[in-house]
Amino acid sequence: xxxxxxxxxSLLKKVMESIKDLVNDANFxxxxxxxxxxxxxxxxxxxxxxLLRSEGFEHYxxxxxxxxxxxxxNMSKMLKCAGNDDIITIKADDGSDTVTFMFESPTQDKIADxxxxxxxxxxxxxxxxxxxxxxxxxxxxxEFARICKDLSSIGDTVVISVTKEGVKFSTRGDIxxxxxxxxxxTTVDKPEEATVIEMNEPVSLTFALRYMNxxxxxxxxxxxxxxxxxxxLPVVVEYKIAEMGYIRFYLAPKIEDDDEENKS
Amino acid sequence: xxxxxxxxxSLLKKVMESIKDLVNDANFxxxxxxxxxxxxxxxxxxxxxxLLRSEGFEHYxxxxxxxxxxxxxNMSKMLKCAGNDDIITIKADDGSDTVTFMFESPTQDKIADxxxxxxxxxxxxxxxxxxxxxxxxxxxxxEFARICKDLSSIGDTVVISVTKEGVKFSTRGDIxxxxxxxxxxTTVDKPEEATVIEMNEPVSLTFALRYMNxxxxxxxxxxxxxxxxxxxLPVVVEYKIAEMGYIRFYLAPKIEDDDEENKS
Amino acid sequence: xxxxxxxxxSLLKKVMESIKDLVNDANFxxxxxxxxxxxxxxxxxxxxxxLLRSEGFEHYxxxxxxxxxxxxxNMSKMLKCAGNDDIITIKADDGSDTVTFMFESPTQDKIADxxxxxxxxxxxxxxxxxxxxxxxxxxxxxEFARICKDLSSIGDTVVISVTKEGVKFSTRGDIxxxxxxxxxxTTVDKPEEATVIEMNEPVSLTFALRYMNxxxxxxxxxxxxxxxxxxxLPVVVEYKIAEMGYIRFYLAPKIEDDDEENKS
Numbered sequence: 001x002x003x004x005x006x007x008x009x010s011l012l013k014k015v016m017e018s019i020k021d022l023v024n025d026a027n028f029x030x031x032x033x034x035x036x037x038x039x040x041x042x043x044x045x046x047x048x049x050x051l052l053r054s055e056g057f058e059h060y061x062x063x064x065x066x067x068x069x070x071x072x073x074n075m076s077k078m079l080k081c082a083g084n085d086d087i088i089t090i091k092a093d094d095g096s097d098t099v100t101f102m103f104e105s106p107t108q109d110k111i112a113d114x115x116x117x118x119x120x121x122x123x124x125x126x127x128x129x130x131x132x133x134x135x136x137x138x139x140x141x142x143e144f145a146r147i148c149k150d151l152s153s154i155g156d157t158v159v160i161s162v163t164k165e166g167v168k169f170s171t172r173g174d175i176x177x178x179x180x181x182x183x184x185x186t187t188v189d190k191p192e193e194a195t196v197i198e199m200n201e202p203v204s205l206t207f208a209l210r211y212m213n214x215x216x217x218x219x220x221x222x223x224x225x226x227x228x229x230x231x232x233l234p235v236v237v238e239y240k241i242a243e244m245g246y247i248r249f250y251l252a253p254k255i256e257d258d259d260e261e262n263k264s
Numbered sequence: 265x266x267x268x269x270x271x272x273x274s275l276l277k278k279v280m281e282s283i284k285d286l287v288n289d290a291n292f293x294x295x296x297x298x299x300x301x302x303x304x305x306x307x308x309x310x311x312x313x314x315l316l317r318s319e320g321f322e323h324y325x326x327x328x329x330x331x332x333x334x335x336x337x338n339m340s341k342m343l344k345c346a347g348n349d350d351i352i353t354i355k356a357d358d359g360s361d362t363v364t365f366m367f368e369s370p371t372q373d374k375i376a377d378x379x380x381x382x383x384x385x386x387x388x389x390x391x392x393x394x395x396x397x398x399x400x401x402x403x404x405x406x407e408f409a410r411i412c413k414d415l416s417s418i419g420d421t422v423v424i425s426v427t428k429e430g431v432k433f434s435t436r437g438d439i440x441x442x443x444x445x446x447x448x449x450t451t452v453d454k455p456e457e458a459t460v461i462e463m464n465e466p467v468s469l470t471f472a473l474r475y476m477n478x479x480x481x482x483x484x485x486x487x488x489x490x491x492x493x494x495x496x497l498p499v500v501v502e503y504k505i506a507e508m509g510y511i512r513f514y515l516a517p518k519i520e521d522d523d524e525e526n527k528s
Numbered sequence: 529x530x531x532x533x534x535x536x537x538s539l540l541k542k543v544m545e546s547i548k549d550l551v552n553d554a555n556f557x558x559x560x561x562x563x564x565x566x567x568x569x570x571x572x573x574x575x576x577x578x579l580l581r582s583e584g585f586e587h588y589x590x591x592x593x594x595x596x597x598x599x600x601x602n603m604s605k606m607l608k609c610a611g612n613d614d615i616i617t618i619k620a621d622d623g624s625d626t627v628t629f630m631f632e633s634p635t636q637d638k639i640a641d642x643x644x645x646x647x648x649x650x651x652x653x654x655x656x657x658x659x660x661x662x663x664x665x666x667x668x669x670x671e672f673a674r675i676c677k678d679l680s681s682i683g684d685t686v687v688i689s690v691t692k693e694g695v696k697f698s699t700r701g702d703i704x705x706x707x708x709x710x711x712x713x714t715t716v717d718k719p720e721e722a723t724v725i726e727m728n729e730p731v732s733l734t735f736a737l738r739y740m741n742x743x744x745x746x747x748x749x750x751x752x753x754x755x756x757x758x759x760x761l762p763v764v765v766e767y768k769i770a771e772m773g774y775i776r777f778y779l780a781p782k783i784e785d786d787d788e789e790n791k792s
Binding site for chain 1: 605640643
């Protein structure tokens, strides 16, 4: 028996919107500690890792660990039917091949039940070790999203370079080149507007903008994003989910080839 | 000579938006008592009935009963050119084969005349007898529209079931099933937010969501919708037009076939 | 060396949005007095003339007159990456075949450089003599844009007729005819809402609505538009750019053929 009641149902809606275009089918893993997902994107390049800790739910009952295979497109269709103020409850009976999403309006005058068939999905849970990063950048999520979108109008890849002074995002394409520099800035009125750089050594890595743009769909979940960079590791783009957990995207750097021109 | 002056011209704009996709061509009937329309949708499944009573017009002159055949797409194109605060006057000379829509801005600084050719349209005026219904549901029009839209993402048809406690909207499709229950609720701050159920006997009927979604385009006309259901009669979905009349949509229930699966 | 710093960078963004669909490639001419452009539209029917005077820039350095050929679509892609509150600087080194657009956020925390290749464009600078017009209409730019858009849903051309009392915009198409009259009106609360007519003699001229609609994309630059009409000259549709200059569109009247019916 599984019953997870989330008062701030809009969080789950936002989570789905942020991953449904990246991942087609995935197993949601439910244990006593939380509701989580780990999945490769459909082209097996990027990895998504989601955690919603049990403490963040108003009511959390998970009698035994289960893994529920869902089509994220279908799940998203159902969650779109929840109002932004609705309470969402995820329910599954033991041994059942369905999951039920229940949406309660704040006044309790409208109750909706959406039942979806579960799928069998082969998946391998990758252990992701805690790692040391050369540089960690925390910045406003809207600004990071804007930069990735802007650079996509010029080129296909972004070079992210971190120094003590700031982080530089660069691209080049048929029509020209673009460089955007965000300076470290911690003296802002609101902490979520700060750009904070922790750096052990300078790093400069190249990534496909297509994936970066996909990751930024998680921006509604958090006002800040944390980008962890190391020359030997995939970048981690993390959005915290208030008091509940996080969604993290992993993407391997491209080996930059100077002869290769990006296409606009 | 016909001259109908409607100070709240936006009403006529909203009326057109609510029926133009359902009905291609129709006769508008004008008499001393009001301006009305009755028309089948282009696939002859649903019926629209509109009444704008003469008392609702600032000036209403209709010397003799006339029937004016109009293409609703073209009429809608013209009415879209009226500003939302404009006064709209409908004018036609006796024996003329055109109708003129005049739009006056509130300041009278801008006056527009749009003249449209009339059409000859064969139509049969159906007498719609007053009927007894098994159940009548009054609910917020925006909520009804939301439910029809939401269920359309899952299935093709909706089962509307009324009991004393509430009204249930259900669908099923390839990806799963959905049930939305709205409880009777008359203790709300604003009367237009109430869900009120008058029931003589329980009723459960199936309708094509495509049509229901089309009907809900009339939602801007009224904050509430009234759904009258009877197992022997077409459902009536009615939107009142403040102090002027109504727009009513009639749709026959589907004979539900349990073997038939809806497609998403 | 060229360096032009424009504090209100959004002006340049709006200028690009207003001409990029009309003109593909054009030379921007830079001299000590200002930054200007003169170009025919891609079908060689309409002419655009832009002037941004040097006094309107916070910093304006132009060591010698230069003409920079740019693809306006690419330039627009780059300027779209500037924030609406950003300061924009246009930079070019002597003899360089590139131009750089620098965007500074108001807080100076984010600095972007976009570098674009220049093009060689053959162009002939037409002298446009100051002329006497039969009638000059000044009216709210939003209203002119609305009228052109509205009439486009009925016909392909607009007849603009000016008398002392007002200006009439007319069209006809398959579905009917439309006339919109704006009365002279100088007693308004805000001067930008006035419709002012200076007339030496009545004039009635026909223009392609397609071009008029294109010109109205400059509406965000100014709350008023000035339309100068003369039977022997192209119409001038002018949008002033506050304290800096103007953008002017020139279009020859159509020789109206009464046999020709517009298509809707």
